[in-house]
Amino acid sequence: MIRLLVFFFLIVAPLNVLLAQDDVYIKPLVDMLNQGRAQDVHSLLPAITAENPTDPGIIFLNAVFNPDAEMAAAIYDSLVNANPASFAAQKAAERLILYHNARNEPVKAKFYQDFLTGQGVALTEQTQVTVAAPPLKIAEPVMAEKPMVKEKPVKEAKPVKEPEAGTGKFFIQIGAFAVKSQADKALKTAKTKGFSGKVVREPTNNKIFYKVRIGPYLNEEEAQVGVGKLKSKLSANGFVVEE
DSSP states (O other): OHHHHHHIIIIIHHHHHHTTTOOGGGHHHHHHHHTTOHHHHHHHHHHHHHHOTTOHHHHHHHHHTOSOHHHHHHHHHHHHHHOTTSHHHHHHHHHHHHHHHHTTOHHHHHHHHHHHHHTTOOOOHHHHHTTSOOOGGGTHHHHHHHHHHHHSOGGGOOOOOOOOOOSOSEEEEEEEESSHHHHHHHHHHHHHTTOOEEEEEEEETTEEEEEEEEEEESSHHHHHHHHHHHHHHHOOOOEEEEO
């Protein structure tokens, strides 16, 4: 910790003075985040926030540690709109791509990808892959069922069974978070509406994410019905994954 404070006051602080019109002095702290040293950055954040609370870079770093994912996303979006040429806006756009991709919102993710391109930022594999449309297999079970139902007499048609979590290998992923507490909060909200699930720690594009998955379901058909149930009871989007 002493070495970190020396690093901040002898290196980061002078850069703050020299680059008062730009927020690139947060780059060393962002590098620390990328190296998995989030706790070190978090310990330095109160002091640098007190010195310059309105700086875009400081606002971005505080949003990174905000446990409310939706609020953090709103802060990122405001940085993109208010300070589009800043380093903080670039980093905010990258996180918004991850956020909207995790929420199965490829159109919104593509918006921020285009923003980065317009700013002349070279797209990484991460910012390209995360805006891909969800797999088509999500819609295949519903399409396959339609002709079968039409061919059978109405009296033979069986009512759709409400999905119930049990033993199985199919889940509905409703979010992916960089901070575990955010994932735990999302799962807790789902449980208050009668859903069961888990938080899975997985690496994605060389970063660790905590993914919230509802289930398990016995088969993909039941999981697809669960997607609709999530939308009606929880107003949450999700997509089916198989473990």
